[in-house]
Amino acid sequence: MSKIIATAAIRGAHKIVGRAEESLRQALETYGPDAPVAFPNTGYYLPVIYGMTGMVVEKVGDLVPVLERAKALLPPVPSEKVWLPYLGPALDAGMATLFADEIIEAIKYLGTPPYTMTSKPTDDNLWLGAADDVILRKRGIEFVDGTAPGFAAVVGAAPTNEIAVKIARELQEKNLYVFMSAETDGRSFAEQLAEEGVELGWETRLVPFGKDITATVFSLGFAARAAMSFGGVKPGDFRRVLLYNKNRIFAFVIALGYVDDEKYAQAAGAINFGFPTIADTDIPQILPTGICTYEHVVSNVPHDKIVSRAIEVRGLKITVTKVPVPVAYGPAFEGESVRKGDMHVEFGGQRTPAFELVRMRDAAEVEDGKIEVIGPDVDTVPEGGRLPLGIVVDVYGRKMQEDFEPVLERRIHYFINYAQGVWHMGQRDINWLRISKAAFKQGFRLRHFGDILYAKMKSEFASILDRVQVTIYTDEAKVLEMREEARRIYAHRDERLKALSDDTVDTFYSCTLCQSFAPTHVCVVLPERVGLCGSVSWLDAKASYEINPHGCNQPVPKKDVIDPVKGQWQSCNDFIFQNSRGTIERVNFYTIMEYPLTSCGCFEAIIVMLPECNGFMIVNREHAGMTPCGMTFSTLAGMIGGGVQTPGFMGIGKAYLASKKFIIADGGLARIVWMPKDFKEQMRHVLEERAEELGLGRDFLDKIADETVGVTAEEILPFLEEKGHPALTMDPLL
Structure with missing residues (x-):
């Protein structure tokens, strides 16, 4: 040396x-x-x-x-x-x-x-x-x-x-x-x-x-x-x-x-x-x-x-697919914002009509690599101006399925945001995009949206897509016409998703991405239960398996029911036992009180039993304060993470709260007695709808305590009693 x-x-x-x-x-x-x-x-x-x-x-x-x-x-x-x-x-x-x-x-x-x-x-x-x-x-x-x-x-x-x-x-x-x-x-x-x-x-x-x-x-x-x-x-x-x-x-x-x-x-x-x-x-x-x-x-x-x-x-190996755009491109720019004073042009955001759509088409309807702009380009509007925008990505593939359309469509947000000086939020017909003055001066034009989507769709979904064609609409009459077609497709998808449930499929999907740091953890994604990280739905996992049959998402057969109420199947137990290195012998998907699903460390929120209140509390990752179980999120995460089963404690994705199968064996949504105020407000709309479906009333969320009421079981119990929280009259958890 x-x-x-x-x-x-x-x-x-x-x-x-x-x-x-x-x-x-x-x-x-x-x-x-x-x-x-x-x-x-x-x-x-x-x-x-x-x-x-x-x-x-x-x-x-x-x-x-x-x-x-x-x-x-x-x-x-x-x-x-x-x-x-x-x-x-x-x-x-x-x-x-x-x-x-x-x-x-x-x-x-x-x-x-x-x-x-x-x-x-x-x-x-x-x-x-x-x-x-x-x-x-x-x-x-x-x-x-x-x-x-x-x-x-x-x-x-x-x-x-x-x-x-x-x-x-x-x-x-x-x-x-x-x-x-x-x-x-x-x-x-x-x-x-x-x-x-x-x-x-x-x-x-x-x-x-x-x-x-x-x-x-x-x-x-x-x-x-x-x-x-x-x-x-x-x-x-x-x-x-x-x-x-x-x-x-x-x-x-x-x-x-x-x-x-x-x-x-x-x-x-x-x-x-x-x-x-x-x-x-x-x-x-x-x-x-x-x-x-x-x-x-x-x-x-x-x-x-x-x-x-x-x-x-x-010794770092980096593979970067060069996207043919005149600005820097990569995931590092995803979080970049384009403020109003910095923008050259914007689209959508309730300011102009806009939408984005991925459609599966027949081979004859898709010309691979074709990118077309129908309507005026961004250099025809004054600085700070606005245009309507429709983005239609037509795809054909021998392995492409209609269920994959929304999976690919959600990737539009990320792919466009990776361009420096280009900002995207929302999806479907509530999307909102901006191109910065700097990106415009460097030569970024509407065609480059197509260049991005073509390059990324073909590279990331090569196993299911054979042809990709992108059409960009800015002619307002055409945008409005195509938006109506898009809305019909959105509605059709929503109806199909509503019909999709744990009971109507014969296969769940695993996700073992996190086994690199939680070797015994096997996340199982159900139609009515999103992955713990909140970013992998059943359709996402299914699409991922089709894209890469040897990847971290594998089919989990649903056979030989052991307990339909708690959600236990012998075939699922066998899969989890084999893929948890012989550590986890059985799992109940609909309860956290007995053999719950393991937790890795990437969960969006944690649900915890509060026996004094005969219910459960939920704390999200963003909440830094104390909770009624006597632990912060960080402490709880350290205790339940790593791929262990911890009855009474479980990591979850936020969307699972609105599921019809949410801890159904334990009493479901009616058992929730405490959650952070900001988290409650963030989830209010979907939880109010679910509460009404369950007959709990739209005011149910107001019966759930938060940190403004207290951060101990002793502090929140009088509030629950005063509000008449249903958990207090349910069967004892223990």
Whole structure:
């Protein structure tokens, strides 16, 4: 290993550990040893420390032994005359640096935190700070399913804002997350992007953690939590945490500008995780392989090559289908918004008539690759103008089925949103689209909607589609005519879906996507029960199986009924037993009280028994507060996740609440006695309809307690009694 790098890293580690020692001394004097200390809304405490050592830090005094652990890891600074070129001391110094980073950053949260603690910057603060568990669950799954192939930790600043934007856009186009920290000569990469009007935040995958060099640890903390949350690694099993990251989290450091001792120390910490450093300056290199998959430090890389070189050094394989549009294209732009002042033209959104439709047609009716625009293009309207819009995608395929139409149609939202400067929301005839001024100036026109949909439909659904043809309508009379046809098709689909039930099919479908982090979990998707993540319906799973018969969605035969009320079939038990590695022997689909479906970790909400109220509470992932069962969502998730059966507790998708089969063996919707207020309002419309169907009355939701009533069973019980909640008169749960 390079003597210069090792010496610099060890010097830097001594500086940061010394800084942590001084911060801790001041915190003990100011706040005392019993002051609570934590990163916001996480069950992983200080995640690098927790993952590497298993040490739980809950108060300031708990940081003292952590600091001693960091100091013990520090090797002496090498002398000028004698040097043994061993990698071990530098790696130890790197880990000591990360421990010290977390001490410093945790103490910052004791006073007024310098961070927004939101998912995107505010008007007066660019820095987000540590990601909470809601973000971890939502974003971390993307590293498991391949939606996000990895992340780049960008440290420092580019020579110019223009170079910074080019690097960021290239990383986004590769679908990588960009975690930003530290500065060079007072300038940071995130500040450069913000100055150029680039939208930052988790939604655009450009995440500004903090300007301090110690904020770099938030990137490593995210990686450590991924190992514990999705890899099933136990806290303190440092070897498995590090190996999981080397083998599963494809991350790397891009060091921009002058690399000082503290940055060398951070790089040494990252190398422990198998994350190499690629620099734009002429620093010493570490080219032999060892801890990292390939080289450890590569330097003097030109800015136009730095992203591709970093991907190569990390051993990351990225397949990006080039979509022929004049703007950047990729999932990283899905969360980008186009505000009214930034738009060139908009369509729909109740401002003009609009719709979108996917139709299955006969072979003779579809000319593969044909894209036609009927009506005026966007360059015929003044800036800020409006046009009607109809998008019709006609498809033919030997394996295409009518049931797949809405599955493909929902993908229109994602495919169009992946274009930079193009914004889409809604579907069917309530869609709303905007094209930004910047995208228009780069040449984006209506035909490019067709280019996007043709390329993505053919690439993602190649196994079921042989021909795809796209027609874009902006002539208002034609849009109105075609919208009526679309509405007839929508109505026909709705009637078919209403007729689809658990009782009318002979096959359910599995989803084992999450087995990479919950090896014994087998999600089973029913017509009347959406997947726990909320994003996989029975039709989606069926379509997925047709598209890829060897994928994570497999048919589960429904034969040999054991208990029709609780929903247990022998064939389902056999499938689950085999695919849970012989762990789960039986499952009831319609109760959570006995052999419930296992939970992975990606569920949208959790349902929990409240015996004192003879009912159940439901808490959604977004709710950070306490609940009547005495646990927060994060704590509950940690308890029931990982593929275990936990009677009385179960993860669910939100849409399951409106199902006719919703915990029907336990009493159904009438058993719900508590849910967060915002969640209740979000679900109000569908739950009121379902309550009326059940004879509970449209005012049933107002009988359900929320956090404004109380967060303990004792607090909410008088409210339930006053409102005459039906759960109180039902048969006892226990």
